[in-house]
Amino acid sequence: MQQENNLSAGGTRASTLSYFRWSFIVTVLGLALGAFLGWEMTGTVGGTLSIFFICAVLAVLEISLSFDNAIVNANKLKDMTPVWQRRFLTWGILIAVFGMRIVFPLLIVVIAANIGPWQAMVLAATQPDEYSRIMHDAHLPIAAFGGTFLMMVGLSFFFDHEKDVHWVKWLEGKMQRYATIRGIEVAIVLITVLIFSRFLEPAESQIFFSSAIWGLLTFLLVEVLGGLLDSSQEALQAGAKGGLGAFLYLEVLDASFSFDGVIGAFALTHNLFVIAIGLGIGAMYVRSMTIMLVERGTLAEYRFLEHGAFYAIVALSIIMFIQPLMHIPEVITGLGGATLIGISLWASIRWNRQNHEHG
Known part of the structure; x- marks a missing residue:
């Protein structure tokens, strides 16, 4: 695609709208598919x-949750x-x-309900309320895992x-x-996890804590694996930076960002396919x-734009920890x-103006 070519080409910069060309196309196709699905269902x-x-609301929700991503x-x-x-x-x-x-x-339901992938798909299509209930019950370990990973990132x-x-x-x-x-980051995260786990019932506290430990281990393993993969690439190819290791890191990061949106989407609809369309557009x-x-x-x-994003990530991780206690x-x-990203953008513009004036 032209956009990918532009990434490393030093030519003229594309207009803002051209960056979103494929997003607009997917939006039209996705909303049309949503309308078709709505007609078939009702x-x-x-x-x-x-x-x-x-579908439209879910797309907006996903975009608003993913600025920092x-x-x-x-x-x-x-x-x-x-x-x-x-x-x-x-x-x-x-x-x-x-x-x-x-x-x-689907994987959450496969593990939680101990059923096969095809059965999970059938359950999503024919019994959306039961599917939603299983997803909701799995929210505690997901919140602990995702919150811990994101807090380590921030x-x-x-x-x-x-x-x-x-x-x-x-x-x-x-x-x-x-x-x-x-x-020091690991110590802060573990202390935070311990504090939040104290507010839960003993059985829930154990699930919360073990899931958080898995989130922490996943972050550390991705960091170690990323370092090993990227250093081996550098040895093979001089100057190569951020290859497979960085790719894996970004995929796990995207997964952690997605937890909240996927779980939250069930508050609007129990239909997996409607959720997939809306969040896919986003x-x-x-x-x-x-x-x-x-x-x-x-x-x-x-x-300061990066700073705003990482403050938002830390805030999101704390919200994920609070979710099992209150919605x-x-x-x-x-x-x-x-809002945090907007304030950081405003602070950056202000800093640029002040320094250009003094310059």
């Missing part, structure tokens, strides 16, 4: 419009070779749309002794100073935003993340 105009509207993707992608950039933006989006929005919810950005740009200086300066203490916009951020060098142009609407989660 046979009424009202029912068709209802399914159409739910796009920024973190762009941050990692800018260090990847053009070959791996293209692979992530083609294979990666297939895994994101089909893997996380369709296969992942804290690893701030606890970096080489980090020289600070947005909230008094806080980030201290984090950078203490970054030389080995394992995932395409995340891909388009990622391409635009990388090609335009937006992260370099707006110096927090996904709208608040999405708006909270978008």
Whole structure:
């Protein structure tokens, strides 16, 4: 596709709308499919419009929850070779749309209900309420796993002794100073997990804690595996950066971001296929935003934008920890993340103006 070619080509920059061309096409096809599904399910105009509207709302929900995902993707992608950039933006989006929005919810039901994949698919099609109940019951371990992984992602950005740009200086300066203490992020995450697990019933607390440990181990294993894979690639091919290891890291990161959206989608509809259409449309916009951020060098142009995204990630991880205790609407989660990113963008523009004036 032309967009992928633009990523590593130093030619003229594409217009903003051109980045979203494929997203618009997928939106039209997805909403048309949603309307068709609505007609097949209900046979009424009202029912068709209802399914159409739910698909649109789910797409908006996914986009609002994934601003920070796009920024973190762009941050990692800018260090990847053009070959791996293209692979992530083609294979990666297939895994994101089909893997996380369709296969992942089915896999949860397969494990939770101890049934086969085909039976899970039949259950999703014929007994959506029972399917939704199983998904809801699995929310506790998912929240613990995803929240722990995302908190490690967020804290690893701030606890970096080489980090020289600070947005909230008094806080980030201290984090950078203490970054030389080995394992400080792990200690903070484990203390946070222990605190939240104390508020749960003993049986739930055990599930929460063990799932959180798996989330922590997954982060550490992906980091180790990524380092080994990428260092071996560098040995084979001089100058190669961020290959297979970075690809795996981004896929696990996307999965962690997707947990909240997939679970939250069941509040609007119990139909797996409607959820897949809505969230799939949203995932395409995340891909388009990622391409635009990388090609335009937006992260370099707006110096605090990454900071806002990583603060949003830490906030999302805490919300995921709170979810087993009390329900927090996904709208608040999405708006909270978008607000933090918006403030960081405004702070970046303000900093640029002040420094250009002094320059």
